[in-house]
Amino acid sequence: MYSLNEIEALSKRAARGAGLPWGLAEEAGKATRCLSAWGKRGPELLAALLAQIDTVRYADALPLSDEGPWRGACGWVCPIAAGAAVSDRAAVLAAGGDVTLGRTACPDVLVPFVSMAAVQAGVVLRVKWARSWCDVYPDGTAVWGGDGDERMAWADQVTVVPLPEAARAAQDAPLRCPTDPEAWQALIDFGHRTLAPNTEASRAAGAGPA
Numbered sequence: 001m002y003s004l005n006e007i008e009a010l011s012k013r014a015a016r017g018a019g020l021p022w023g024l025a026e027e028a029g030k031a032t033r034c035l036s037a038w039g040k041r042g043p044e045l046l047a048a049l050l051a052q053i054d055t056v057r058y059a060d061a062l063p064l065s066d067e068g069p070w071r072g073a074c075g076w077v078c079p080i081a082a083g084a085a086v087s088d089r090a091a092v093l094a095a096g097g098d099v100t101l102g103r104t105a106c107p108d109v110l111v112p113f114v115s116m117a118a119v120q121a122g123v124v125l126r127v128k129w130a131r132s133w134c135d136v137y138p139d140g141t142a143v144w145g146g147d148g149d150e151r152m153a154w155a156d157q158v159t160v161v162p163l164p165e166a167a168r169a170a171q172d173a174p175l176r177c178p179t180d181p182e183a184w185q186a187l188i189d190f191g192h193r194t195l196a197p198n199t200e201a202s203r204a205a206g207a208g209p210a
Contacts, residue, residue, distance in 0.1 A: 008032065015190070051186070061078040061105075063082050066089075069157060090121040121138075124163040125162055
């Protein structure tokens with residue numbers, strides 16, 4: 001069992017170790033914390049996503065354009081980079097617009113970013129992929145539905161659309177969350193990539209214990 005603070009800190013470091021810029025790594029940490037607070041398998045989802053990211057040059061997983069289904073040069077998009085772009089389109093979604101992503105890795109990871117857009121815009125938004133959907137509300141509540149696998153590795157298409165307003169009570173976040181040991185270790189391993197190598201040159205530059 002780990003606290004939400006521990007989950008966020010390790011997730012940020014792991015994302016950075018997997019090659020994400022610090023800004024997006026911070027967003028990855030916040031998204032993983034949010035998923036965990038909703039009772040979802042945040043660290044497992046992030047570990048699966050980072051394993052996919054590790055197979056490509058990260059820049060190739062960024063959306064090339066916001067016209068038509070969003071796609072990356074590698075043929076799919078990272079939900080962290082795409083999610084940050086979706087949250088920036090809160091005003092468009094509030095005005096009745098929608099967003100469509102093409103092939104997306106670990107689509108559940110997109111939901112916290114859409115939640116941020118819902119809070120900013122004051123509207124209810126639905127994220128839908130395959131047989132799964134999630135409605136996010138301006139109070140930070142998320143309601144999940146469908147019969148899909150929450151650890152789904154890929155979605156051929158993900159849509160974000162506004163829905164009619166409906167009130168939802170705020171949810172209390174758990175203080176500590178159960179975490180799969182293999183996923184936790186995978187995040188630790190990614191995080192170790194951010195450390196200076198144990199070499200004479202690194203020690204001479206000041207790395208390591210005093």
